Structure formats: structure tokens, C-alpha cells
Amino acid sequence: MSEPAPPTTEPSLDEIVALCKRRGFIFPSSEIYGGVGSTYDYGHYGVLLKNHVKAEWWRAMLAERDDIVALDSAIIQHPKVWEASGHLAGFTDPMVDCKTCKLRFRADQLEDSQCGRKPSKRPGEGPDCELTEAREFNLMFETSVGPVRDSASVAYLRPETAQGIFINFKNVLQFARKKPPFGIAQIGKSFRNEITTGNFIFRTREFEQMEMEFFVPPAEAERWHRHWMDERMRWYTELGIRPDHLRLREHDTDELSHYSSATSDIEYEFPMGFSELEGIANRGDFDLRQHAEHSGEKLEYFDQQSGERYVPYVIEPAAGVDRAVLAFLVDAYDTEEVEGRRRTVLRLHPQLAPVKVAVLPLVSKEGMPERAREVFDSLRRRIAAEYDEGGSIGKRYRRQDEIGTPWGVTVDGQTMADGTVTLRDRDSLEQVRVDAGELGELLAARLEEPWISPKAG
Amino acid sequence: MSEPAPPTTEPSLDEIVALCKRRGFIFPSSEIYGGVGSTYDYGHYGVLLKNHVKAEWWRAMLAERDDIVALDSAIIQHPKVWEASGHLAGFTDPMVDCKTCKLRFRADQLEDSQCGRKPSKRPGEGPDCELTEAREFNLMFETSVGPVRDSASVAYLRPETAQGIFINFKNVLQFARKKPPFGIAQIGKSFRNEITTGNFIFRTREFEQMEMEFFVPPAEAERWHRHWMDERMRWYTELGIRPDHLRLREHDTDELSHYSSATSDIEYEFPMGFSELEGIANRGDFDLRQHAEHSGEKLEYFDQQSGERYVPYVIEPAAGVDRAVLAFLVDAYDTEEVEGRRRTVLRLHPQLAPVKVAVLPLVSKEGMPERAREVFDSLRRRIAAEYDEGGSIGKRYRRQDEIGTPWGVTVDGQTMADGTVTLRDRDSLEQVRVDAGELGELLAARLEEPWISPKAG
Secondary structure, three states: OOOOOOOOOOOHHHHHHHHHHHOOEEEEEOHHHOOOOOEEEEHHHHHHHHHHHHHHHHHHHHHHHOOOOOOOOOEOOOOOOHHOOHHHHEEEEOOOOOOOOOOEEEHHHHHHOOOOOOOOOOOOOOOOOOOOEEEEEEEOOOEEEOOOHHHEEEEEEOOOHHHHHHHHHHHHHHOOOOOOOOEEEEEEEEEEOOOEEEEOEEEEEEEEEEEEEEEEOHHHHHHHHHHHHHHHHHHHHHHOOOOHHHHHHHHHHHHHHOOOEEEEEEEEEOOOOEEEEEEEEEEHHHHEEEEHHOOOOOEEEEOOOEEEEEEOEEEEEEEEEEHHHHHHHHHHEEEEEEOEEEEEOOOOOOOOOOOEEEEOOOOOOOOOOOOEEEEEEEHOOOOEEEEEOOOOHHHHHHHHHHHHEEEEEEEEEHHHHHOEEEEEEOOOEEEEEEEHHHHHHHHHHHOOOOOOOOOOO | OOOOOOOOOOOHHHHHHHHHHHHEEEEEEEEEHOOOOOOEEEEEHHHHHHHHHHHHHHHHHHOOOOOOOEOEEOOOOHHHHHHHHHHHHHOEEEEEEEEEOOEEHHHHHHHHOOHHHHHHOOOOOOOOOOEEOOEEOOOOEEOOOOOOHHHHHHHOOOOOHHHHOOOOOOHHHHHHHOOOOEEEEEEEEEEOOOOOOOOOOEEEEEEEEEEEEEEEEEHHHHHHHHHHHHHHHHHHHOOOOOOOHEEEEEEEEEHOOOOOOOEEEEEEEOEEEEEEHHHHHHHEEEEHHHHHHOOOOOOOOEEEEOEEEEEEEEEEEEHHHHHHHHHHHHHEEEEEOOOEEEEEEEEOOOOOOOOOOOEEEOOOOOOOHHHHHHHHHHHHOOOOEEEOOOOOOOHHHHHHHHHOEEEEEEOOOHHHHHHHEEEEEEEOOEEEEEEEHHHHHHHHHHHHOOOOOOOOO
């Protein structure tokens, strides 16, 4: 956990939340039943944005390298996994109860909590506060598998995807014919019964992770740790995050998780200050040794060339999908005055934008809708396109700006005469006339070009 | 549930399971701890295949139509959702216990069960059997949210993704500017504490669904029900499933779920017989009415043009990702005699194949590996490619055949002289010489062509 930095002049979290709701990116879950604390559903553009974030991660892990394979392990695994990993004994928060107001607090966050009866005071300082001793509360969600609920049927929802990778280390060695250094990458949901959630989708009980465990010879661990810090920083900046909004922060010794010998967080300057976006840990041989001990299986690598046998060290870049989505939204959010009007625009990297091109007839008559639909149909097979004919052209552009559509194509009177359309750029607002038949090729090429956020300038 | 048809001469489930393990598609979860019943992890090629199946579903739902939007709702929703949906009261199986052997059986499947002491008998027929009365056992996984475990903290893992769609009906009406007929599509995990699991990934407790709820004016429900049966059948056959392995089976009245007025299953001829691949239900207005009643929110549509106000009917094509993966694997599995040797080949649709092209140097010398890597690097940005130089060329081809790679490119002596490579077709085994520089264009075009399984003939 990092200390929040002072707020910036960037968008507030409220502005982001409002845009997400207004445009159907993300909204509170189970809202018709009054909602569930810190649980969100992704709407249409939110799903598309999130899918693009995940696709870019897969691309960086699989398509651009040869040393990583994919995995998708189960959410409900053998309970022994959590015994071996240390989660059953150690994945806890210390909690205290107030017997008077019946509220429960994290013992290590009393300073930042409010007394249930006198919110100006902190717990323990209110006149009637009666706090219990702190007791450890496990953050794993518990459930029961099978028809009988007893100690033998207890199971947990995974609190991280990483362990599913460690327990498959041997399978991958055997079937994917890999040898260290190599990695196993996974995207999937994890669950933590957090007491303190909040900051929109920054910390929720149900969340999606993108984790990769990179197995290396112990002597090379430090070098690979550095490599993955660089690679992951590059991933965010190449997808448009402004470098001055990112920082790499090394954990102090007393912050380190039980499994880690060194961790650096990539922090992003969220509206609530610099906070963890991704952790890059050197987990050493902790996990493989633990699982070897608890399972009785040998989890090691025998190098036939050198005759050496060793337990690989693990470098882990662990990112949150939802946090990445939030960072991309915050970084892209912009407002500006255009011709006397305020416009809100998401300056998303074109690869991340939910819709790449909007096709709009200038007016809903004179054959323009029909012609615009033809243009739309010619584009949609190559590139994610949206057709919109409802309302004034200005209103439709504002809508596309707010969902971050990088290009707008307008079919107007001149289109009917010479077959050209206007192509509008979301960021520069420049409009050029282009032959409708050349649009597909042109936009597909632009989509592949490197991109720098215009907010960076 | 359908009556299993007699087995065919097609691959046995064991052969599929063995291939999946051998090539790292799918293997038992938590294997180093002895496994967890009916839980599987997807390995590298399994993840790629599954991702392609999901991408094709999104393509059919979103890119090829204008009337469906995407959603990704939470797994742990408000408990009232399951009260309203009827799952809390009615999503149960009747169970009986045997007090003698301590086994538990589904009361409606006693005929097919074995007595715990005398397996040749069924429960109740063994000499010492003492069966209890049947009692209802809810199939939802229960957990507890927050630090205190009491009745107020009880929550459930969703048993279907559909309800997350119904409770967001109003949000989508409002923000996605849709009006009936329109659909909301979602892919995500669901959980059912099934007593009887089995047949590999056909029935597991944790599984992934692709569900779409299509909201229509009541008078149009039957027409849309037919439309979606046709569309979904087409989806499977266009992705290579042989039409004679599919059938549409209408549910009898006594089979219908509590919410459904008519359901037809798309059944696939799995190794264990024709079984449900996807259900296409007319859910009527059951769900929206239930949630309106329980939440107090109006869940209806007001048609401004006709002045009509109504609760839409819902047509639901509900598919299982894992079942679809299994069907594609079974349908693609083939063995044949080639030059006196048996080869196993997955004749997957190229769009579904985990790897589209393998690039292989004929031998690991004479500059061929370097030249092959150049060819590989030129291809990988356009198309999922794999480079392999280990072992004999025959062994490498057998490996690619087993993972279903449609094209193989070999760099040989002639490549070094004239820049051509051999392009091998997985199915016909035809080999042609092609200029290496033209491969990318050629394969990208082939990938877009319609495809018919060579097993269909």
C-alpha cells in the first residue's frame, strides 16, 4: 500500500464515475436491489475496453515473445493449495470490533477510521467506544463443495491466480517443452473478502487479474526482475499512459509479502494519488518449494546440458485488469473548450478504444443514411465501427468523443456527388476529405501506428 | 437432459482426454494434490482454442449485427437476485442418503446408481440399504461477504450469467439507447454444486457460459425463437461442426424449466451420445416480471411511436464455452494411415486453431534455422505462428497435426537458393512451393475463406 499523494488538477474520481455511468462503461452492480458494496458491472463500452486491455496483455505476453505460454486454471482449487501457499494461515487482516456501535475496523487503519457515534473522532476516542482486542480475519471467501457441509467439503475462492500457475509448473515443463527462463501467463477472476474497499473499481472484492510467473535460474533472477519492470512500464506507456503519471516504487523491507524477497510497484497517479497499478515481485523459490513440500512432487528443473538441478526463482508481474481499465480511463479523460462549448473527450489509444470509427450521415434524409450504411458495412468487417443517425451531428460527435472513438466519418451532400466523406480526428478535430473506398485501408494502417497521447505534449 | 444415443465409430472420450493431456490443451486441476473432482485447467493450446471460440461468439453477437450490446456482470450479486429468479427456492435436486453406506444419491437417478456395498445392485436393493426420504438440495454455492458470518452476510456464486443481464435491463435501455428487439450478451463463469458431474469438461461445477438475452415484443417471440435456433445452428456449422452431428430437440412440457414456455436444445453427438450443447429458450416475461416485483422497479418498455407499454419477452440462446470446446475437439479429431504410419489430426476450423501456421527449418543447420526465424518473424505480426526446430521434421509435423495447425511452412535447401518455401496443408497433406514473401498475404486471405470440414465428405 502506498501513501496517497496530493490530488492533482486531473479529473476527479467523481467525474470518471459519472462518465462511466452516463455512457454505460461501468455501473454499480445489482442496482435495482440497492446495490452491493463495491461491486460493479461492465456495460457495453466497458466490456469492449476491458477486452482490448486483455488482448493487448496477451499480445505482449504471447505474440511478441516466444518464452511464455498461457494457462487458465480453476477458481475453486484443492484446499491444500492454500495451505501450501501460506494463504490459509497468513492471508489475514487484524480486526477490532467496537462493542458499543457494533462497527468493525482494521486494527492497522484505526487512524483513518471514524467512530460510529462521533465521526469526528477515531475509534477508541469516542466517549463510549469499547474496542475488542485485534483478531486475525482471513480474506479468502469460503464455500462448500458437494452435498454435505463439513470440514472435508470446505473450499476457497482463489485470492490470486498465481497459485494455479505454480501447481501446474510440472505439467507445463512436460507438455509445453519449455525450460527456464520461461513464463506462464493467466487472466482470470480472483476474490478477496476485503473489509476496506473503495475508490470505484480500484479495490473491489471480486476482481480480474493478469498475472505472469516467469521461472528463471536463481542467478538470473535480479536481471529478469529488472527486465520485467522495464517491459511492464513500456506496456503502459506504449498504450498511451503519460510517463509522468507512472512511477516505480520499491517496497520497504517491512512491506514485503511473506513470499517476496523484492517487490517494486508500478504506481499510477490516480485521482486519489499515486497508487499500485501492478506489482513486480521476485518470489524467489518460495512457492515451488512450498508446493513441493506439501504435495510430495519434485518441482524443479534438471538442465541436461549443465547437469544442474535447481528450483527456479520466480519473477511475477501481477496486474489488475480493473485497475488498468481505471488508469486508462483517467489518463484519457480530458475536457476542452471548442467553439464556445465544453467537450469531454476520452483520448484513448486507438487500440483500446471500444469503437474505432463512427459512421454518421450528416442528416437523416436525401439518401445520406443509406449511403452511410453502405460505408459502415464496408468498414465493419475490418474495424470495429458504429453507425449512428439519431440527433444533431454535434450531439453525435460529443457522444463518440465521450466513448473515445478516434475517428468519425460523415456522409454529407458532397458524398452523394463525388464519393468522398469527411474524416474527423477525435484529438486534433481536424477534418479531411477522403475517398470512401479508401477508408478501410487508411484506418487499418493508422490503427497499427505508434501513438502518443496528445495530453502528453 | 436427453437420452444418450448409441456410441458411434467416432473418437472415444478417452482418446480426446488423452490428446488434451498429451498436448497440454486441458488437464485435471490441482493434480499434484490428487486433483479435485471434475475440475480442469486449460493449458496453452486450450486457452488459445477457448479464446477463439469466445471471440467467434462475440463476433456473431456484436460485429455481425447491430442489435446486441455486451455486458459483464459480477459473479457475486445481491442475494435478492436469486430470490426473485426462483433459484433460492427452486434450483434444487432431490437427494437421498443411505444410512448404511453413507453415500448420497440423486433421488431421480437411483435407477442409474450403484449400491455402495453391492455395486451390482442399485441403492435400496442392497441387503442392508436404509435410504432416507428425499430432501431438496440447493445447487448454488454459498459464501459469506464481510467480516461477520451471519444470515445478513450470505451470498451466492451465480449459477447462470442470465440474471445479471435481467437486472441490468433498465440500465441498458437507458444508456445503450436500444429498443426491442435488442439483445444483451455476456460471457462469464458460473458455478453449480452438481452432485453428478462427469464426461470430462461436459459437466463441471465451475464452467463458463455464453448467454444472450434477446428482448422482443411479445407478439414477435415465436418468430425470434425460430430465428435464434437457425442462427445458432449456423454458427456451429460455419465453424466446422458437421451438420449430421447436430440436432435440434424440443423439450417436452415436463422437462421445461420453471421460467420457460418453450425450449429447444441444440444437441451434439458427443462420444457419450447426443447431449445438450446449447439451450434456446423462450423465457417469456417471467424474469423481468419477477425482478420488477421483487425490486419495485418498472422493468418494461414504452414504445413512443405506438404509445404501447409492455414487458418484453425474452429469447435466450445459452451456450457453454467448455461444451463448445469439447464439441469442436471431438468433431475435429481424426486418425488416418499415411505412408504406413498412423497420424492423429485435429481438423479444426482455421479460425479456431490455436496456431495458424508452424514454421519449421528442415534441418537445424546450413543456415536454415536463421532463415526460418526470419520467415517466422515476418508472419507472426499478422497471424498466430509458431517456430519449431526440435526433432525430425516428421515428428514436428505430427505435433502440429495434433494441435490442429492448418498450415506448415518448411524452410529447406531450395529456400536458401530461390527464396521459396513449402506450404503444407494439414488436411490434404498437399505441399506446394510458395515465395516466402507472399506467405503473409496468402495465409491471411485463406483464413477469411469459408471452410468445410474434410470429415464432412
